[in-house]
Amino acid sequence: MTLDQVAANGLLGVLVIPALAAALLAALPGYRATARLNVVATTLTLICALSLFFAKSAASAYFLLDDLNNTFIVLTTFVGWTTSIFSASYIGHELDIGRLTPRSVRFYHAMYQTLMFAMNLALVANNIGLMWVAIEIATLTTVMMVGIYRTHEALEAAWKYFILGSVGIALALFGTILIYMAARPVVGEGINAMVWSVLVARASTFDPALLDVAFVFLLLGYGTKVGLAPLHAWLPDAHAEGPTPISAVLSGLLLNVALYALLRFKMLLAASRALAPGPLMVALGLLSLVFAAFMLYRRRDIKRLFAYSSIEHMGIITFAFGMGGPLANFAGLLHMAMHSLTKSAIFFAVGHVAQVKGTQRISDLGGLTATHPVLGWGLILGVVAIAGLPPLGIFMSEFLVVSSTFARAPLLALILVFGILVALGALLLRLNSIAFGEPRGPAGKAQASYVPMFTHLALVLVAGVYMPPALVAWFQNVAGLLG
Amino acid sequence: MSGISFDIAHLLAGSLVLVSFLELYQDRLYALLNVYALHALVLAASVAWQAFVQDAPHLYVTAVIALLFKAIVIPVTLHRLIVRLGIHREIETVVGIGPTMLAGMGLVALSMVVMLRVTQSADPLAREDLAFALAVVLLGLLMMVTRRNAVSQVVGFMSLENGLVLAATGAKGMPLVVEISVAFSILIAFIVIGIFLFRIRERFDTIDVQALDRFRGERR
Numbered sequence: 254m255t256l257d258q259v260a261a262n263g264l265l266g267v268l269v270i271p272a273l274a275a276a277l278l279a280a281l282p283g284y285r286a287t288a289r290l291n292v293v294a295t296t297l298t299l300i301c302a303l304s305l306f307f308a309k310s311a312a313s314a315y316f317l318l319d320d321l322n323n324t325f326i327v328l329t330t331f332v333g334w335t336t337s338i339f340s341a342s343y344i345g346h347e348l349d350i351g352r353l354t355p356r357s358v359r360f361y362h363a364m365y366q367t368l369m370f371a372m373n374l375a376l377v378a379n380n381i382g383l384m385w386v387a388i389e390i391a392t393l394t395t396v397m398m399v400g401i402y403r404t405h406e407a408l409e410a411a412w413k414y415f416i417l418g419s420v421g422i423a424l425a426l427f428g429t430i431l432i433y434m435a436a437r438p439v440v441g442e443g444i445n446a447m448v449w450s451v452l453v454a455r456a457s458t459f460d461p462a463l464l465d466v467a468f469v470f471l472l473l474g475y476g477t478k479v480g481l482a483p484l485h486a487w488l489p490d491a492h493a494e495g496p497t498p499i500s501a502v503l504s505g506l507l508l509n510v511a512l513y514a515l516l517r518f519k520m521l522l523a524a525s526r527a528l529a530p531g532p533l534m535v536a537l538g539l540l541s542l543v544f545a546a547f548m549l550y551r552r553r554d555i556k557r558l559f560a561y562s563s564i565e566h567m568g569i570i571t572f573a574f575g576m577g578g579p580l581a582n583f584a585g586l587l588h589m590a591m592h593s594l595t596k597s598a599i600f601f602a603v604g605h606v607a608q609v610k611g612t613q614r615i616s617d618l619g620g621l622t623a624t625h626p627v628l629g630w631g632l633i634l635g636v637v638a639i640a641g642l643p644p645l646g647i648f649m650s651e652f653l654v655v656s657s658t659f660a661r662a663p664l665l666a667l668i669l670v671f672g673i674l675v676a677l678g679a680l681l682l683r684l685n686s687i688a689f690g691e692p693r694g695p696a697g698k699a700q701a702s703y704v705p706m707f708t709h710l711a712l713v714l715v716a717g718v719y720m721p722p723a724l725v726a727w728f729q730n731v732a733g734l735l736g
Numbered sequence: 737m738s739g740i741s742f743d744i745a746h747l748l749a750g751s752l753v754l755v756s757f758l759e760l761y762q763d764r765l766y767a768l769l770n771v772y773a774l775h776a777l778v779l780a781a782s783v784a785w786q787a788f789v790q791d792a793p794h795l796y797v798t799a800v801i802a803l804l805f806k807a808i809v810i811p812v813t814l815h816r817l818i819v820r821l822g823i824h825r826e827i828e829t830v831v832g833i834g835p836t837m838l839a840g841m842g843l844v845a846l847s848m849v850v851m852l853r854v855t856q857s858a859d860p861l862a863r864e865d866l867a868f869a870l871a872v873v874l875l876g877l878l879m880m881v882t883r884r885n886a887v888s889q890v891v892g893f894m895s896l897e898n899g900l901v902l903a904a905t906g907a908k909g910m911p912l913v914v915e916i917s918v919a920f921s922i923l924i925a926f927i928v929i930g931i932f933l934f935r936i937r938e939r940f941d942t943i944d945v946q947a948l949d950r951f952r953g954e955r956r
Contacts, residue, residue, distance in 0.1 A: 444911045
């Protein structure tokens with residue numbers, strides 16, 4: 254159980270760089286230099302993450318590297334990198350209009366890197382206790398960032414997120430303790446009974462009833478962080494009231510990290526004699542999808558609109574992983590990657606739109622293509638992608654989810670298609686009023702950084718039109734791991 | 737494990753469930769905080785006893801944290817906070833005391849049925865500890881649901897967390913227990929500091945969570 258040199262260096266890099274950067278950013282004054290330092294740190298982290306492709310799968314008592322978490326780490330560090338570029342221009346504007354003070358910006362940057370550290374730690378952890386601690390740190394840092402504007406709404410959102418998130422991670426801890434209890438008679442006391450790779454190897458001899466109960470707690474606990482209905486109540490508020498880069502990171506990354514934790518435990522159960530965990534995930538996924546699709550119609554705030562859309566897509570992804578099998582897992586992984594890229598691109602656009610218009614109310618936005626053509630068309634492209642229209646990447650992944658389900662459970666596929674179509678209608682309805690129609694609000698020039706947004710959208714477009722065979726093979730390999 | 741040490745562990749864990757019930761029907765914040773301090777005290781005794789019978793000295797650290805931090809520092813701090821905010825009046829509960837107690841009994845029965853059935857292979861102390869711990873967790877959740885006041889919701893969360901510590905110490909030889917109890921203490925400290933820093937009183941003139949609801953973003 255040792256890590257080879259490349260893996261050890263890469264894993265060390267994705268953990269140490271954000272941690273050091275967080276300490277440094279907490280100490281340094283000055284907005285411009287620190288925003289650049291933030292970008293430099295995320296760039297270096299991304300390079301370390303990419304180096305992991307050259308490492309062999311390995312596991313030690315605390316850390317683990319395989320193709321599954323490698324995929325998640327690269328996705329996380331990539332979106333973290335582009336978001337840090339977007340964040341530099343976004344935060345600069347917030348400073349100019351006085352919504353943030355230099356002190357709160359320093360705090361913001363330190364928290365951004367701490368969040369990156371915590372997410373990477375959760376992804377590389379081989380110890381289920383360490384993974385839990387990392388997700389707790391990630392929750393705490395995002396709570397503080399959601400409340401950073403100190404307005405009534407922001408404080409309320411932070412409090413709600415805090416309380417619901419804490420209950421979620423408390424339930425997840427109870428589930429983790431139960432897993433240990435199940436493992437102890439077989440593996441023996443001590444650290445090994447919490448090491449995931451050891452647990453998976455010996456899961457077939459664990460007490461199945463105890464594992465079943467443990468998974469229910471883990472699903473409810475980490476499911477709260479994934480934003481699955483009916484445990485989603487914190488998610489729209491936290492997305493709407495925090496700074497937009499945080500909305501992008503929450504939707505694009507943190508939800509995935511919580512889902513990753515669930516997937517690890519699903520793999521554990523699949524290797525044991527316990528009941529299959531799939532149906533529970535399928536049920537919660539479909540519930541989230543249909544519920545969020547209807548809720549989309551009643552939204553008046555643009556960031557809340559896309560927060561509900563995140564619930565919808567996490568529902569689809571959870572559903573796909575719940576169905577299991579090579580094809581559904583492949584579709585789920587692809588959909589997760591596409592959703593992360595698209596949703597963060599949408600939040601990049603929405604952040605700049607809210608800044609130039611000075612409001613997030615959908616009724617006060619209008620005719621965006623006339624007043625701000627680049628932002629407007631960027632947003633249109635993003636919404637078309639997220640609604641699942643061809644030829645973009647999400648169309649392809651949704652098509653794969655639906656077609657793989659039709660072959661195995663036609664009734665579930667009908668519900669799935671119904672939910673997707675309802676959501677599509679809501680998004681196009683809102684898009685029409687935001688992008689076209691009578692221009693409303695100020696038409697001043699936007700100080701925006703378009704590069705991150707269009708990079709993401711270009712990737713989604715390319716993935717929809719042509720998937721490189723190497724990428725397909727990689728995803729197929731990971732889907733095989735998931736079982 | 738000999739009879740008497742099992743009985744004492746059993747007694748302490750059972751007392752924790754009993755004190756959780758005491759918390760459920762407190763209708764004044766001061767009294768609620770005092771009962772919570774008792775809750776933490778019973779937890780400290782229970783953890784210390786587990787440390788003794790399991791011969792696991794590191795668990796004494798968790799016991800000391802429970803004693804100093806949860807039974808003394810947190811209640812005193814919250815007490816001062818309540819005085820400063822001037823909210824020592826009655827707690828507004830969403831559901832009446834009677835139905836809450838009935839629901840609590842239902843939850844305890846549920847946790848006994850669930851945990852005792854699935855842990856037949858585990859050793860008797862651990863399985864009863866787990867059943868009691870789940871009862872404490874569920875009663876804490878019930879309290880968070882039935883209270884509107886932010887401080888009593890926090891007390892509900894803290895007693896929920898005491899249940900988790902009971903479960904973690906009952907699982908013999910579990911690694912990282914001390915680290916996890918420290919992590920939880922940090923979380924609770926953040927919550928309490930949060931009430932201070934966010935100055936909910938100044939912002940909202942009340943820490944009744946219902947008032948916070950009016951500031952939901954979409955209702956502006």
